[in-house]
Amino acid sequence: MSNGSEEHSEEGGAWSGSAGAEAFAAVEAATDWLLGYPFVFEALSGRIGEDEVLVDYGCGPGRVADRAARVLGARVLGVDTSAEMLAMARSTAPMVAEFHLVRDGRVTGLPDGCADAVMCNHVLASLPTEEAVLGVFAEIRRLLRPGAPFVLLTSDPACTDLEYTSLRVGTAGASYGPGDEMPLRLRRTDGSWQEVLNHAWPVDRLPLLLESAGFRAVGQRRPTVDEASALADPELVERYPWTAERAAPPLVITSALAA
Template sequence: MDTSGRRTVWDTTEVADDFVLWDDTVGWLWGYPFVFEQLRLAQPDVRVLVDVGCGPGKVARRAAEDHGLQVHAVDISPRMLALAAARHGQPRITFHQAFGWDLSFLDHASADAVMSCFVLVCIARREQAEAMAAEAHRVLRPGGRFAVLNAHPSHVGVTFDSFQIGRPGGTYRAGDQIPVRLRRTDGAWVDIVDTYWPAESYHEMLSHAGFARVWQTVPLPADVRRRHGAGATAPERWATERTTPPFLLVVGER
């Protein structure tokens, strides 16, 4: 695990090239579909989605194709955006290089849903994370939702199928740096350094941004089986996830 203590700088080519190799099966089973569900992407009144910190663009593309949405995919990393456009670009997606706290290319109340998956943990300062939530609130129409997906902050030191946050027995406070390991599809583990936010920090960020209602949901094995079928949580691969839910989803409604 990385012990250099330096937060990962996301807008570099090396970090982008590593991240696209992350084995994201855990995300597709236990995370992203529940973001789509909470954002009600299947509802006819949801037409415009903003993906803040879109990374390689696969989640934006799935949302655009499965639900016929217009998607604004935003990232600070030019390399990540280039990879996203090459691999997952399609006419319904517009890519923007921008900080999540400055979506000035979007009008007030112009979006029906905003998501930010594994991004607030990349933000070093509380006021920046709050500014990002405030910007999501600004671009959402009344009734629109902002969904924030991250590794569950209560499960520090647990080795999941393809990631681990923190060291076993480690204790972290809001805003601390935290070592994170990601397993690539070639089996190699990559070390990065994120920011630790406990569940209450996410709640406060969204509440301070003005969201009228804020709640959290933790996808459980029964939810995964409901969406993906009875065999989706096979113990051979998902023994840890079956007892310790990997992700926390915090949602705000404007």
Template sequence: MPQEPAGERAWAGREGARAFAAVDAATDWLVGYPFVFRALAENSPAGGALLDFGCGPGRVADHAARRLGMRIIGVDASPEMLVLARQQDTPGAEYHLVTDGRADELPDACADAAMCNHVLASLPDEQTVLGVFGEIHRLLRPGAPLVLLTTDPAGSGIEYASLRVGDPGVTYHPGQPMTVRLRRTDGTWQTMPNHAWPPAAISGLLERAGFTTTAQHHPTPDEAEGVADPEHAHSRDWAAERRLPPLVVTVATKA
């Protein structure tokens, strides 16, 4: 394994945003994002508005827009992330800053669907998670779907193609601090402080925020055949991902 740099660096500021944009995310593009897109395609109206809550540098939103034919409404708490997102030049996309947990520029019920990818990992407690879910709930029209992508702390200590969640032999409880290591495109590893949110806890918090959880799924490499990009799916053996799939796709509906 390449040597990790000393210390930890948050995704804040210009350098943090660029560091996030340089994350490899190979595992996510196999058993994560393609399954988010599939769930959205199955539950969203064609040509509708897709809220990407915590859009980061906009790469996933750009893929979603082109694959689903939806108009992107991206929001993020980092101005520097939004600068990078706008540089994607995603057709029809608009981006807004989240301040104190709210995207105040956006009206209620402005989105036909929402996705929220790896945002929960940065949230330290139930009230903060409920705040995010509450703002997504406000922005969605009634009956609209929300698709969440999260890491499962049950896979702690396993080295996957592009991430390692937690430490070997440790059981993590909801909101507990948990170090995550992410492989960069140059082969080095980025170490980040995150928080554990097991699937059962996520489902319970969604219900408290006014959503109904309709499905939770751990996608596997075998299931990625026909869902993920074929060249990417055949680029390696994905041994760890086969042993214990690390990601969870949760689909919920605004009640």
């Protein structure tokens, strides 16, 4: 899964190129809009002021960045490795103030300590090695001012036994270690399913990696459907029964502060 975010590898992958950008734009992401993004916004609410700078690292086509700007009142900057994703975001995310390309692991045009907060949604699934994960965390740390919050949204690679409303994590009964290749099925807006190849990052591994990259006060939360009823779009809450999401919520919010 990706937020349109990082490509599948440094050289390209599931969402790379114009075709990849268009394919990602057709992903429904209902489970993310119920149990993911509203809780990312909640974690940032009160910790970033109006017109302060929020970087969406891995903004993809810009839907989440655009919603964050509307909900939080922040000045949102979209960042991505894909020029095609950024081109799409420029035309579909009017509330995003600026867009910046990641080149050779560094965000072009943004200085050290420029961000009051960073969010990063489903980017880790595109990264095959611990070195790559630490590289992304280090660049996010570079962007953040000291003491600023970082909020990370990931799917739990242990949640393989259920088919969720808009995704299927891995293969039923399989187990995945750090960086292992893992299939992910995503429901498209036309009701069909698309399979992409991701990388598994067990959620209990993330705090140590963040601390190694210069973060502190790391905490994790697994949002539930009951909690989402107060945050998510009421129409979305009522649209589906969310049976699997109630049984074993698949998304985890990891929050930290730049040291």
